[in-house]
Every structure is written in structure tokens, then in C-alpha cells.
Amino acid sequence: LSMSECLCLLHSSLEGVDSSSGAEPDSIFMVCTSTKTLNLCQPEIYTELYITEGGGGEVNQEHEVIQIETASRRSDTAERAITLEELFKAPPGRPQPIRTVMTKGVAGIGKTLLTHKFTVDWAEDKAQQEVHYTFPLTFRELNVLRGRSFSLVGLVDHFFSGSKEAEICSFQDFLVLFILDGLDECRLPLDFLSTQTLTDVSESTSVEVLLVNLIRGELLPSAHLWITTRPAAANQIPPECVNMVTEVRGFTDPQKEEYFRRRSTDEEQVRRIMSHIRRCRSLHIMCHIPLFCWITATVLEDMLKSREEGKLPRTLTQIYSHYVVLQNKVKTVKFDGGTATDPHWSPQSREMMESLGKLAFEQLQKGKLIFYESDLTECGMDLRAASVCSGVFTQVFREESSLYQDKVFTFIHLSLQEFLAALHVHQTFISSKVNLAVDEALQSPNGHLDLFLRFLLGLSLPTNQRLLQGLLTQTGRDSQNNQKTVKYIKKKLSESLSTERSINLFHCLNEVNDRSLLKEIQQSMRSGNLSTEKLSPAQWSALVFILLSSQKHLNVFDLKSFSPSEEAFLKLLPVIKASKKRWDTKGGGPGQVRGMKDRDKKVVRSEERLMENYEELMKE
Template identity: 70%
Template sequence: EVNKKHEVRQIETASRKPDRPETTIREEDIFKDLTGRDEQIRTVLTKGVAGIGKTVLTQKYTLDWAEDKANQDIQFIFPFTFRELNVLKDEKFSLVELVHHFFTEAKEAGIWSFEDFQVVFIFDGLDECRLPLDFHKTTILTDPRKSTSVDVLLINLIRGKLLPSAHLWITTRPAAANQIPRNCVCMVTEIRGFTDPQKEEYFRKRFRDEEQASRIISHIKTSRSLHIMCYIPVFCWITATVMEDVLETRERGELPKTLTEMYIYFLVVQVKVKKVKYDGGAETDPHWSPESRKMIESLGKLAFDQLQKGNLIFYESDLTECGIDIRAASVYSGVFTQIFKEERGLYQDKVFCFIHLSVQEFLAALHVHLTFINSGLNLLEEQKSQLFKIFKGKNKPNVFYQSAVDKALQSPNGHLDLFLRFLLGLSLQTNQTLLRGLLTQTGSDSQINPETVGYIKKKLSDNLSAEKSINLFHCLNEMNDCSLVDEIQQSLSSGSLSTDELSPAQWSALVFILLSSEKDLDVFDLHKFSASEEALLRLLPVVKASNKALLNGCFLSKRSYEALSSLLSSQSSSLTELDLSNNNLQDSGVKLLSDALQSPHCTLKTLRSLSGLSSFFSLCCLFCRLSACNHLERSCEALSSVLSSQSSSLRDLDLSDNDLQDSGVKLLSAAVKSPHCTLETLSLSHCLITKEGCTCLASALTSNPSHLRELDLTYNHPGDSGMMLLSAGLKDPHWRLDTLRYGECLVGKEKLEKLSFPYFLFLSC
């Protein structure tokens, strides 16, 4: 699945996820199987947004090994970066020659074979790769001493054709993770950012003055944008840098509350540092000089041009395209060390990058804004005839900002979302005043904001995707306009909200409010708004971010099940429990949800469906009252397929009050036999099961043994012989089943051992 979401969208999604248990892996255990299945983990893919600490993690792993602190069973660790490998794009190496090229010690030691050693290859920064990694057309290579292109080497190493005994650790930003086929990766891990308590801990450690730290923490919490971005350690550092300067120079002055203000202050702080540290100036001297203006203008052009191309790492050729020579770039990185940095590997050319993607996007927006203010040129226009067109007339700023909105909305992957926030934030006169000295003139038209705000609100009525709508609300926030949100918020607070009369823009505002709330989205109950299909489809982003969704009795149609199927298959869904009681699913609904529940991204653990007295409580498929046996059998086949799927995470399954009969139980038993089946509780009350069905269940429980711990067969017709087969299993030490329900009685393993079997049968009747 291609992740087309901008990283800020991913961060915002992660910040909304309800807390739930996750498997934590220490970096020294990255290749160890912690599941108890004793499986070999060859290739690990670690994801994380920019600035989250992927490179630092791999460096710590290598350092701990080098200092004999961990993983001493490994003989060699070879850490590579894709930045280093990019410059070898047109050269040929064998795997051994590539190692010798970067690690001369191995060559000097006369090591020309790695098959007999425990070796770890680290490839850091897949998102920076400029090699053509085509896993479908590359020829197979098995000889580590045969020369070929670097991309062919990497592909065969990752596929396990080359040096299959080696371990590989690849790091990447989420958007590039899909470059590696899923079947080539044994385990995917993710580096998470700061939790809310860790954010507070960071600022309390940075600011020793308790009152000062509390004020900063309290202020950040009042701005949802700032609080979300503090998920990234780098942004916490940026925020702390700005807050420290503002508190020192403005005493009790107002702290920046939008992203645009924060980054303007950050830029000004870095310019002041340059003035004092490198130019010998005083703190009170004007910090903008012709030289510093030229530097920022050049960096802004580089940021914008490369953002358009999707480049975050810049080589000499990239700089040349932007009119910056390598010597000037080195000076910039030496002066603006906290904005732009130069890096050099052991054998690579110089490479440059901004300290974080958001810094590049801010400078790109600043460049576009400066160009327009100073010359009237709109750099966002695609046609060359328009590129150099100077807007004339009263509304030229509005045309400019509106074209930026349109351009960002057209982006399929949201790569201009944060750029747009910054650009619209820069339209404010107050923010332009903060940049005096850099701006030679400012846009002073008092009608800019109202007309641009109106244009954005009009766009919000166009039934945009949830992600695009949310970004537009953040844009309004950057422009200090919260009218639409305040209007819905007041209705919510007073209890007077009527969803029957909401416009598309107001629906979007409601979604934004619910997703921006500091309260965890533990339970979403559609009945609190409107038990209708329209309300569900409007509020799907909230359902997606919730832990549990109650959609019972909402008269849903196939359209809703298509939307829910897409939601459940999404990588960013947080939903673990879904109640679809008293909805008419039919076969089409069963099929759609079954397909979704087989997705490796599905996190659902419990799915409940009731129709009249029939129920289904699970994570894998759902049943309504299907009276025709052939329909029911097809549903059982679909469910069996889901339960047997490697991606299934079903724990609890309730199929009570469905006429499964022995034929349906036979299909389910086949699924229970699967080593991938994770069922722990199975309820089959009132399902017309006889001895034949019980025999199938007993066989399934014996052959695996399964994970099943509790089985409910109340109000069925197994007969004494059927019950004897299953109850005997309670005494089998290999079975995990420890609770069997039959009739009105509950008999556990401990009690059964103390009772004679005839007495057990008597209790069960």
C-alpha cells in the first residue's frame, strides 16, 4: 500500500491514536524473535517520520556492538547510508568489493567471503535513495564476488538471493516504505515520537525554572498545531529555542501560538545568532544585513525548487540548478548551522539538507511569498506564460493566495499542505511585521484575509476528503480565523447541535473539532449525532481515529459497508471494536467486511452484528440473520478464509443464534486448525450443532493445538458422545481450552478434575 499522506498528516493521526498495548522492541533485540515462535528474522524495516531518530538508533546499535555491550554473536556490522550509495549509481561492484570500498579494514584483513560469518548490513534512509530499485525486473544474482550495478546488488541482497545468511536493517520515512516488497521483509517496526507525558518531560528538563516550564507547557497545549508537532523531538527543540529567546527578550510578552509565528521567530533567532557569533555584532544591533538576506533568499529558492521535485537531500548538481555553488552552500551550513547542514560520509561527495522537512517547507513558502511581494510573480503558476505574469488590479493578492489553495488541494500526496499553512500565515500583517528587515515591502491590503478566508470556506463546502478539509482548518487557524469552528463548538457545548441541518463546511468543522479534542477518542457513538448513513459517511474520519465505534441500528446500506471496508483496510485506522448490531448486512456486506478483515493493516479485534436475536461478536467477519442455508454456507466460507488468514488478529468470535448447523461448523473447524488462527473465545450458542459438528471441533482443537480457551455450545444437540469428545479435551494437557459452556452451567478445568464425568454430564443438562 502506497502511503500518500504527508508526514504532518501522519503525525496528527498518530497523536490521535488511543493508547493501547504495543510490542516494544529494544534496539539490541531488533533481530530477535520475541513472539515465541522461534522464527528467523532476516530483514527488518524500521519506519519513522523525519527527525524522529532513525539514524541515531542504528548508530547506537552499532556503537553498543563495537563496545562489547550487546550482540557479541555478530562478527561484522556494515552500516551504509543511501546518501553514500547514491553517488555510486553509475559504477559497478561485487558485494565484496562494495564492502571493501567503504570498509577498507575488511580488505586489509584479507576477508573476501562473508558466508561463514554472522553479518549485519544496515541501510539507513531508504527515502533518500535515488537508485532504481525495481524488484520485478532485476536479474537474480547469488555470487557475492560477481560485479554488477549497486541497485542490482541491493535488490538481490534484500530479496535474500545474495548472502541469505546475513541480517538486514533498513530505515525509511513511511512514504518510501512501499519500495520494499512486503514478502522481502520479516518484521516492520516504527519509531514513535514523544508521548504527551514525554513532551512535558522534555520541556521540564530543558527549562529548570518550574514556573517558566509550566507556562511553556500550558501555552503549547492551548495550540493544537504546536502540541501535535511536539510529537517530533526536533520540533520540541525548535519550540524550546524560540520560547527561550522570547521569554528573555520580551519578558511577559505574548508567546507564538501558530506554526508560522513559531518558525518566523526561529528564523529571526538564527539570524541574531549569526549577527552576534559570526559578524561581531551586539544583541541590540539590527540583525538583518544584505548578506544574511541573500543567504535566506538563496536557501528559500533551494527549498522551494527541491520541494517541488520531492528532494530533501541536495547534491552539488541540485545546488547548481538553484544558482548556489558548493562553496556558498558550505558557508551557509557553517553560519546557519541550525537551519541548513552539510554532511559528508567516508567516501561520498558533500550533501546538504535542512534540519527538518518543516524547515524546508517554511523557507519554501517564505521564498514564494517574498517573490510575490517584491515583484508580483506567482511561482505556483505552472504555465511559463503565467509564471512571469505580474498580477494587476485590486485583487492580485487574493488571486495569489487562492491559487496556492487550489494548488495544494490538487496535490495527490499532500506535499504542499504544510507549505500552504505557512504561506497563508505569512499573509498576516502581524507576521510580516516580525520579518521587517527581510521584507522590503509588505502586503497591506486589509481585504486580503477576509476574501481568502471566504474562499477557503467555500472550498470546505465542496465535499473534500477529510485530510484536505482538516488542513484547510489548520490554514484558517494560521490566519487567526476560527469562526466556523467556534460556531459548531458553541452548538456542541450548548447541546443545540442539529446535524440534520449542517452544511458540508459545518460537517467538516465538526470532524475537525472531534479530531482536535484533547480527549481520547475511545468510543464513537453515532447515535449522539444522527443514527443515519449520511452522518456515518460524514464522520468516518472520527470513526477511523476511535478505538470503538457503535453503529448499531443505523439502517446502513452497501455504500456504508464499502466505506467501512476501506476504513478497516487502512494503515492508519485505530479501530479495534465495531458494533454493527441490527443492520441488514446481506451477502454483499459480509463479503466487503471479510475482505477488509483479511488486510494486514486491519486492527479490529471485535466485530458485533445482531439481527433480531442473531449475533456476531468478532474481529473477522459478520453475520446477520441469513435464513437460506446456501447463503449461510457462503458466509461461513468467507469467515473461514478470514480466520485462516495470516493477517487475522481475531480473538473473540460470537456466532450465536445463527443456523450454522454441522456444515457451517465443519468450515469453521477447518479454520481453527490453521496455525494462523488466533481465536481465543468461540460462541456457538443456538446454532443447531449435533455430534458431527462437535467431532469436527474436537479434531480441530486436537490437531493444532489451537489458541482457543473458551467454547460456548449452549442450547445445541451434541448428545452425550459429542460432549464427551470435547470435555475429554479439557483434561488433555496439550489443549489450551479451559472453559466449556453447555446448558446453564460453566465448567472449568480445575472443577472438572474434581468431579466424576457422569456428574459433569448431569450439571451440563
């Protein structure tokens, strides 16, 4: 049986075990859940994720790393944290029953693992005991059925062949939960406006018509639905079809530490890792993402074993460079019969990584994270080559297949795809001007090239190129070229950019080890000689970046420390919006703003009203 089939039948199997027969329910559970994925759900390994109820109806199109950075500055006082057990349970005061839950979260934040944990808890009678059958489906699986016809009963039997044996034909007799994981990966045309109505679970139609009617509640209205998605795809489902919106926020700071402690029994190693991550803000923020925590832990644990503590990576480019080198070492030892001290990159390994880089770049441009055979063909890669890559670089590129499925390929995380895409561009267009990449990234309305740009600039550093020696067949940017790039970025910071684009350019400067602008502002702040009336646009951007990176200023932002001018207010508005408390310019108390024009007061007050309304909704 496949994992899905085991999970579907497990609950009823356990209920049917006669205690007098001597059969142990736990032994059935162990047989049915012996996959690697479900092992991650075991109590001694699994680290709880921070889940909140709520989330605006607007769709966040920003790059997901930017969303994580923004969330790290967000006050959580207005949010209601919930547990898996509370899904589908209406809070007090909400009369409407909850049929459909949508859970949003950025790539790698743990949405799929969360659905697995939920299903295991359900199977063990730890959660949602009123549900008779749980059917976990992924859009990756459903995509390959495009063009085929099924009834709802037939679709369930297609993925869960034991359903017929269990005589699940009339769903109305049971409380059924459908989990639809990965809406952002859906390639089916879901048309909620013109799709015909279907109410009969035994009537055959296309998969997309089944899904639309199931989600609209016209087909099997008694069922529960749980849909997971990345934020940008959430608007594919009409808001009236969703009763509860939740968000997976990943790890809180205490959960990060718990995760590292669960990985290792070496207390000193855990202490060093946590201390290093706290000192490197970009790493600390990214560790909200569980999968990035895993990548970081993999790299740092290996380096500490090798007694390389003095050279621990501080930037994202360094982390991913070390990670790719480490995975190649694993390949050399495991598949090539070599040792960890052998030359890092064989011609075969280099060719594979170059192919993956090309695939990563071309699919990144199209916004694709999963690849079917047709996607591979477009990039000049055949199925066999892709399977070989996924077989040896198992923690870089994965192949997924099971009964009834075509093969699906994916990088383990979007950020790794972006790093390999940057590696491809660095290799292929090394003689071209990096300034063009800066311009293109700044022109992107949603910042989808922000992280790619950080990696591309980071790879221009000789120190990072030395890390990848043997993989990079040529290096062509000297320190003089890098200085020209730094100068160009500073020039761009002097232009009228959004806060998000400015922040990313400072991250880019960090990747190339240039902190001159930030140090200049920090020195003025320490000496008390900071005059906001004399700041250039680039210096204003640096000040906002520093303040947004400071937990002290975000806890209570003191406006009276800065000029009460209209320009200062507007420049500092991102900090004002992100801060938990705000002091006015005349000492009037927190949350007040004085000395500003009426239209500027309205901006902040409208933000405050939104927050107040949101808090009231959370109380209801």
C-alpha cells in the same frame, strides 16, 4: 578514521583488549565516538523513542504531518511496542527467522539517530552481542557511487578501510549486520525483477546490483539487514524481502516531557513550555517529531529568557518565523562580530535566505530533500555559495561530507524547507492570488503541499510579517485581502473534500487567526442546540475537525448524541474509525452500530474486522 570506520572496528577492538595491559575499553570507546551525533546517544541526553512492530503493506502517500496527526488519534492498544534489543528476534510462535527488518518513520522522527544508538549499544555489548560486525551505510553515501563497480568485500573496504586489516574477507565466517539508512533518499535504480543473480561476495558489479542481491538474500543470505525509510518509499522493496516491519512513532506524551526536562534543569521553564504546548494543539501534535521538539524548545527557551512569555508563538508559522530570526541573531553574533540587538537582517543574510528559499521551493516541487551539486546548479546556486550558507546558518541548512563522498546538502527538516519555500513564494508572487495556491494544494492527491499552504497563509498575517521585518522586503496583503482568503477557504469547505483536506483547511484558518466556524459549532455543542440535520457542509467539516481534536470523543464516541441519519453516519465515519470505543444509537453498548442501512454497517464492520485480525496477528 571516519565515524563509520570507528563503529565497525570498535566491537572487535574492545574484545581484543587485554585487561592486563592496563588499557581501558571505555577510553577506546570515547576516542572512537567523539562526534556530535554519537554524543546524542549518551544516556544523560538520549530520550527513548516509541517503536512499534507492524504496519500495513499499503504505502501511505499522505503528507507526513497529516500522518503524524492521524497517528496522534490512533489507539495504540493493538500495537506491540518493541525495543532496539528486540530487532531481529522473532516473537514467540513465529518460526521464520528474521533476516531483514524495515523501519518506517516520517522525516525527523529519529530513524537515523536510532541506527546510531543501536550501533553504539552494539559496540558497548549492550545489544545484539551475537553480531560480529556492524556496517552502517547511508543511501546518501551510496548514491555518489553510481556508475562504479565494486564487489561486496570491496564496497565494505571502501567505506570501512579497517576491514582488510581485520581480515574480513569471507563474510560467511561472521554474523554481519548491514544498516542501510534512508531508502527514501536512494537515487540508484533498484530493479528487483530483472537484476541478474549474484552470489559471490568477491565478484565486482554495480552498486545497485549488489544492493538488490543483498536485499533479495541471494548475496550473503546469512547477513542481517536493517533498512530505514520514510513511509512513501517503503514499496521500493518487495514485501517478500522483508521479514519484520517496524515503525518509529517518535515521542509519546510522557517522552515529550522527558525530552524537555533533559534539556533544561530549570523546572519552572519546563513547566511553562509544557503548559504552552498542551494549550496549542498543532504544536502538541508536531512535538511527536523529536526534531520539531528541538526547534520548539530552541524558540521557547530563548523567548522565556527574554521575558516574552505573553507573546509565545501559538501557530507553526509563528514558531518557524521566530526560529529563522533566532538563527540570524546567532549568525550576527557568532560570525559577524555583532550583538543580538543589532538590526536583524544584513543585506548578505537576506541574500542567503532568499537563495535558500528559492532552492527550498524548487526542490520541494520535485519532492527532493537532499541536494547534490547538480541540484544546486539547476537552482542557480554554486557549491561555494551553498557551503557558505551551511557554514553560517548551521541549524537551517547543512553540508555533509566525509572521506570518499561528494558534498550533500539538506535542510535540517522537511518542515523548515516548506516554510522557506512558502517564504520564497510570498516574496516572489506577493501580488498573485493566494487562492491559486489553495486550489493547487487541494488538487494534490497526497496533500504534499498541505504544510506549505499553512505557512503561505500564515505569512500573509501582518503580525507574522512584523516578526520577519527586514527579511520581507515588501508586504502587500492587507486585512481586506486576508478576509477574502478566509471567505474563499470557507467556500472550499462547502465543497466535497476528503477529511484530510478539510482538516488542513481548518489548520490554515488557524494560521490566519480565524476560528469563527469552529466557535459557532462549539457554542452549539455546549448549549445542547446542535442539530446535525441543519448543518451545512462547512459546518459538518468543522464538527468532524472538533471531534477528531477531542481526546474525550476519541476515547468513547457516542453516536446517540447525533442524528441517526445515513448522512450523519457517513459524515462522522472518520470519527467512528478513529475512536477507541463506539456506542450505538439505541444504547446497545460499545462497538455496535444500529439504525443504519446494511451497506453502512458493512463499512464500520469491515474496519472492525481489520482491527480484530490485526490484533490476532499481534498475539501470534
